[in-house]
Amino acid sequence: MNLTWIDYLIIVIYFIFVIGIGVMVKRKTKSSADFLQSGRSLPLWITALAFISANLGAQEVIGMAASGAKYGIMTSHFYWLGAIPAMVFLGIFMMPFYYGSRARSVPEYLVLRFDEKTRTFNAFSFAAMTLFSSGVSLYALAILFQTLLGWPFDVSILLAAGIVMAYTFLGGLTSAVYNEVLQFFLIVLGIAPIVYIGMINVGGWEGMTQVLDKSMTSTWQFMGHESQNTMGVNLWQMVMGLGFVLSFGYWCTDFLVVQRAMIAKNMSAAQRTPLVAAFPKMLLPFVVILPGLIALTLHKVGGDFQLPLKTDGRIDYDLTLPMLLGHYYPTGMLGVGLTALIASFMSGMAGNVTAFNAVWTYDIYQAHIKKDGTDDHYLTVGKITTVVGILLSIATAYLAREFNNIMDLLQLIFGFINAPLFATFMLGMFWKRTTSAGAFFGLIMGTLGATLTHGLTVAEGKGGWLIGEPLHEFASGMGHAFFIAIMSWSICFMVTLLVSLITKPKPESELEGLVYSLTTKPRTKYQSLHENPYVLAGVVLVVTTYLNYLYW
Amino acid sequence: MLSRLENLLFVIGLFLFSIGGVVFMSHFFGGSDLVQTIHVNRLGGGMLVTVGIVMIGLSFREEQ
Numbered sequence: 001m002n003l004t005w006i007d008y009l010i011i012v013i014y015f016i017f018v019i020g021i022g023v024m025v026k027r028k029t030k031s032s033a034d035f036l037q038s039g040r041s042l043p044l045w046i047t048a049l050a051f052i053s054a055n056l057g058a059q060e061v062i063g064m065a066a067s068g069a070k071y072g073i074m075t076s077h078f079y080w081l082g083a084i085p086a087m088v089f090l091g092i093f094m095m096p097f098y099y100g101s102r103a104r105s106v107p108e109y110l111v112l113r114f115d116e117k118t119r120t121f122n123a124f125s126f127a128a129m130t131l132f133s134s135g136v137s138l139y140a141l142a143i144l145f146q147t148l149l150g151w152p153f154d155v156s157i158l159l160a161a162g163i164v165m166a167y168t169f170l171g172g173l174t175s176a177v178y179n180e181v182l183q184f185f186l187i188v189l190g191i192a193p194i195v196y197i198g199m200i201n202v203g204g205w206e207g208m209t210q211v212l213d214k215s216m217t218s219t220w221q222f223m224g225h226e227s228q229n230t231m232g233v234n235l236w237q238m239v240m241g242l243g244f245v246l247s248f249g250y251w252c253t254d255f256l257v258v259q260r261a262m263i264a265k266n267m268s269a270a271q272r273t274p275l276v277a278a279f280p281k282m283l284l285p286f287v288v289i290l291p292g293l294i295a296l297t298l299h300k301v302g303g304d305f306q307l308p309l310k311t312d313g314r315i316d317y318d319l320t321l322p323m324l325l326g327h328y329y330p331t332g333m334l335g336v337g338l339t340a341l342i343a344s345f346m347s348g349m350a351g352n353v354t355a356f357n358a359v360w361t362y363d364i365y366q367a368h369i370k371k372d373g374t375d376d377h378y379l380t381v382g383k384i385t386t387v388v389g390i391l392l393s394i395a396t397a398y399l400a401r402e403f404n405n406i407m408d409l410l411q412l413i414f415g416f417i418n419a420p421l422f423a424t425f426m427l428g429m430f431w432k433r434t435t436s437a438g439a440f441f442g443l444i445m446g447t448l449g450a451t452l453t454h455g456l457t458v459a460e461g462k463g464g465w466l467i468g469e470p471l472h473e474f475a476s477g478m479g480h481a482f483f484i485a486i487m488s489w490s491i492c493f494m495v496t497l498l499v500s501l502i503t504k505p506k507p508e509s510e511l512e513g514l515v516y517s518l519t520t521k522p523r524t525k526y527q528s529l530h531e532n533p534y535v536l537a538g539v540v541l542v543v544t545t546y547l548n549y550l551y552w
Numbered sequence: 553m554l555s556r557l558e559n560l561l562f563v564i565g566l567f568l569f570s571i572g573g574v575v576f577m578s579h580f581f582g583g584s585d586l587v588q589t590i591h592v593n594r595l596g597g598g599m600l601v602t603v604g605i606v607m608i609g610l611s612f613r614e615e616q
Binding site for chain 2: 017021
């Protein structure tokens, strides 16, 4: 792939704007709350777009196109089943507690509801996960640009990390969020023309269905048994594993995304953030998954487009989207397409670094190292944490070279950490009898359960490290990850429940505003329909159901 | 002008308009003259410029 000066000019314009946003925001960043929480002042449209953009990193953009080519339209389960229902649940049931409790982070909610050790466990595991994700984003960017453009690995890492550091250091969370919104438009508008041209090229959806196997163009019809579909996942694993445990675990408890709603200017905006975000989110499969199906159709037809092969002769799905960019885009749009890819990497990285910042400063540093510092002190700590976070991400990027399949690994980690966490939140928010001891032991046992399940079972040659003869072999790594998540959630749920029953709960007076049954529900009169979260949630669920039906 | 640059809608609109403009005009600056190439750049560049103008317009309306 050859770039000309026009393409480089577009990349340079992008870099100027992202750093320029940091410079402009810096003037308004005066306190630690401005730097780490955007002063809780952002309007709904910004928080909603940042909410989905924080999740629109490289794993999503490149990974979903790759999955589209590998698994077909079934990949949309990650949206229509594995995201939208959880986003609705977050908006309707959980945001009132996150926002109403005035917690500055998800771990801080845990200290209010339970105790310090539960918060610390979550804070450390979350900090490690964000650094890992940020490093993986950097690593993937460097590998991609080395493969496509021949850029040296180290140069790509230092350039991307340097720019993310510049704008997050200057403007903190607000700068990251503003850039996420800009990156959202760039990613969508940079990739959408490929879908338009590609669909015309392959004869539309009809043309694709004539070329591709039926299981590639259906979302639900081949879910009876894992052998019937390319994902190697059955209906129970998909619905319980992805649709419930992993999805709710990620969208409802992962501070990276929840933080975008927590910085809204008021409760109404915070509650509607995930609901409004659900509208573009449900349409994203048409931008990020369809290119994969288009590429596979072109590959099967056997024209002048062929998917690249790995050294072992198998298709290298990870290059699906970059190869399509090279195939369809001339000088000019090629620059926009590549800038969109760079934006997706940087968006993912900045999101992780800013979430790491807040959790480190509030939940680790302020809670354990210096409790009574001045606001200036915490602002300085936040800024130093930005630099340290980026440096650790760079170190992690080099470590990530050791792993081959980024998506499977991330799923695995989410299974270990996020899945049990959702059981803790569910019980904590909706059952006042849940105790601190129950929550802590539930989390520990859930994470241990995930590790044990991984060690005792195997899929695609991974796992089974605890035993010579694995107890069960799964049809695919994805099915394996879903099962681990189900096990860890179930173990956490049961342990939390049982330990809570034999330990003493907090007095009810300390749980007001933190538990559903002990919180007064405000009777709000909505000025218009779009201000009513229940109406928004209803519309979102109806449209999502229709999309599932349409691609049944 | 400086205060306008603090409006996110305006900044994003300006960004999209700028890169869209470069793409739209790229064949004048040494890009390919192939009809297919010009068509793709006009489509993509046109989308970027249009959305950019709409956002700049909305930023003025927002301030009123």
